[in-house]
Amino acid sequence: xxxxxxxxxxxxxxxxxxxxxxxxxxxxxxxxxxxxxxxxxxxxxxxxxxxxxxxxxxxxxxxxxxxxxxxxxxxxxxxxxxxxxxxxxxxxxxxxxxxxxxxxxxxxxxxxxxxxxxxxxxxxxxxxxxxxxxxxxxxxxxxxxxxxxxxxxxxxxxxxxxxxxxxxxxxxxxxxxxxxxxxxxxxxxxxxxxxxxxxxxxxxxxxxxxxxxxxxxxxxxxxxxxxxxxxxxxxxxxxxxxxxxxxxxxxxxxxxxxxxxxxxxxxxxxxxxxxxxxxxxxxxxxxxxxxxxxxxxxxxxxxxxxxxxxxxxxxxxxxxxxxxxxxxxxxxxxxxxx
Numbered sequence: 001x002x003x004x005x006x007x008x009x010x011x012x013x014x015x016x017x018x019x020x021x022x023x024x025x026x027x028x029x030x031x032x033x034x035x036x037x038x039x040x041x042x043x044x045x046x047x048x049x050x051x052x053x054x055x056x057x058x059x060x061x062x063x064x065x066x067x068x069x070x071x072x073x074x075x076x077x078x079x080x081x082x083x084x085x086x087x088x089x090x091x092x093x094x095x096x097x098x099x100x101x102x103x104x105x106x107x108x109x110x111x112x113x114x115x116x117x118x119x120x121x122x123x124x125x126x127x128x129x130x131x132x133x134x135x136x137x138x139x140x141x142x143x144x145x146x147x148x149x150x151x152x153x154x155x156x157x158x159x160x161x162x163x164x165x166x167x168x169x170x171x172x173x174x175x176x177x178x179x180x181x182x183x184x185x186x187x188x189x190x191x192x193x194x195x196x197x198x199x200x201x202x203x204x205x206x207x208x209x210x211x212x213x214x215x216x217x218x219x220x221x222x223x224x225x226x227x228x229x230x231x232x233x234x235x236x237x238x239x240x241x242x243x244x245x246x247x248x249x250x251x252x253x254x255x256x257x258x259x260x261x262x263x264x265x266x267x268x269x270x271x272x273x274x275x276x277x278x279x280x281x282x283x284x285x286x287x288x289x290x291x292x293x294x295x296x297x298x299x300x301x302x303x304x305x306x307x308x309x310x311x312x313x314x315x316x317x318x319x320x321x322x323x324x325x326x327x328x329x330x331x332x333x334x335x336x337x338x
Contacts (some may be wrong), residue, residue, distance in 0.1 A: 008128075008195055009046040009057050013193050022195075048129065050196060050261055088297035089206035089292070102240040104154040104162075106224045108203035108289060109302075110238060112150040113190075114165070119234055122224045122289025123303050124205050125151060128195030130336045133288030134323065135177040137186040144168040149192060153203040156225060157236045162201040169193040172335050174328065184267050186307040187323040188288075189335055205292060206301045209338065210329035214245050215301050220273060220293040222320065224306065226286030243273040243291070243320065245303075251319045258310065260316040269327050271304045274319035282306045282320040283313035291322045 011254035019034045032245075047057035091106055113121040113133055123133035131149055138147065147168040154160060170191040177185045196202060214220070223240045251272030255261040266272065273291060282289075291304030304322025325332075332338060 006045075006057060009037040009059075010046040010128075010198075016291075017102060040222040042150065046128070046285060049333040066213065078159065089182055089301055090203055091300055099200075102154070102223060102238045102242060104160070105201045105222075105235075107238065107240065107290070107292075108152075108201055109205035109292075110152050110153075110299075112156065112222050112225065113288060114148045114150060115142070115146055117148070119156060119225065121287045122306065123149065123190070124290040124292075125196070125202070125307070126204055126302065126332070127336060127338045128204070128205060131190040131192070132302065132305055132325065132332070133188050133190060133197055134307055134308070135186045137288040138171050138173060138190070140171075142171075142173045144190070147171065147190060149190065149196075151196045152199075153238070154201075155171060156234075156238050162199075163203070164196050166194060166196055167278045168223060173293070175329065182291060183308050183321075183327075184192065185323070187303050187305055187325070187328050189332065190304070191336075204288060206295075206299050207329060207332065208301045208303060208326040210326060210331075214293055214305075214326075216245050216247060218245060218293040218303075220245060220291060220303065221288070222273065222291050223288065223305065224286030224289040225327045226283040227291075227307075243272045244275065245271060245293070246319055252323070255318055260311075269324055271322050271324040272319040273304070273322065276314055278315060282309055 006023065006025045008020065011019040018036050019031070043057060047059070060260040072079075074235050076113050089109075092103075093107065109125040110154070111123045111125055111131055112119055113123050113131075113231070121133055121137035123131045123137075126132050145167050148164045149168065150161075150163055151166055154162075159197045168190045170189075172189040172191075173188050174185040177187075179185065188273040220243055221240050222243045223238060225235050225238055247264045248268070250271065252266040255264055255266060271291070286306045290302055291306065292300040293303045294300055304325060307321050307323050309320040
């Protein structure tokens with residue numbers, strides 16, 4: 001690390017942060033060491049660059065030795081090993097309308113989006129300083145600092161000691177939001193003024209590849225603090241519901257038969273989910289929140305951000321509709337580097 005605008009360099013072992021350094025590093029290269037304790041370990045290095053050429057981060061060499069740290073780096077390096085395991089989308093998992101209480105820490109990427117200190121929407125942590133949410137949750141007329149993001153929350157009425165709240169630094173709504181049809185391209189990014197601290201209750205979700213499709217057989221969940229009945233108000237305890245995807249064709253047919261649905265349409269920028277005959281549905285307050293599907297590796301990938309559905313949150317009328325994150329993957333990378 002070198003320069004006065006360096007952001008943060010973090011090192012994790014088995015999902016836990018074991019070393020971190022951030023801020024002005026001056027006009028000199030740094031060398032440091034740390035102990036990771038006994039037992040098995042794997043290392044993940046996360047570099048978050050700062051501004052301009054004085055914010056770059058480079059790791060020139062890494063070496064390990066057994067025994068207590070002596071303050072002197074060994075001269076021999078560890079030979080290359082297998083790639084580090086994917087650490088995004090990790091959940092200890094083996095109400096949303098019709099959902100159930102989630103267990104604390106089951107969905108560590110779930111965030112609460114606040115405006116003026118009041119809960120308005122959900123969202124997903126994709127990097128320690130970047131959030132994905134819905135474009136309809138944020139307004140271009142409001143300064144980014146009017147929004148704050150709370151991570152590590154479960155029961156919004158209680159201070160559980162795991163929460164961290166950070167202000168927004170930049171809000172980027174998709175430039176084609178609401179074009180050419182209602183709530184199309186309903187996705188936005190929020191950059192935080194500083195990275196949040198990752199840990200057992202706070203983690204990032206994996207992002208799918210550009211254009212990736214989700215089979216209707218996938219295991220997927222919607223989570224959020226939205227209403228659990230309508231009319232009603234946002235719920236205090238984080239809810240989860242298993243919600244399988246349905247094809248856009250099936251989704252469009254159901255939409256067309258719903259009240260007012262003939263004036264709406266399902267586009268390729270959307271993904272739908274629901275269970276015919278079941279009350280499972282997203283509702284007001286879930287907007288922007290995650291719709292995640294599990295990969296064969298067991299990691300969870302962000303396939304949707306809650307967008308719209310039945311105005312009455314009635315799954316019998318319409319399926320829940322999400323912004324299809326895989327259609328915005330390149331756009332997300334362009335703005336965040338993630």
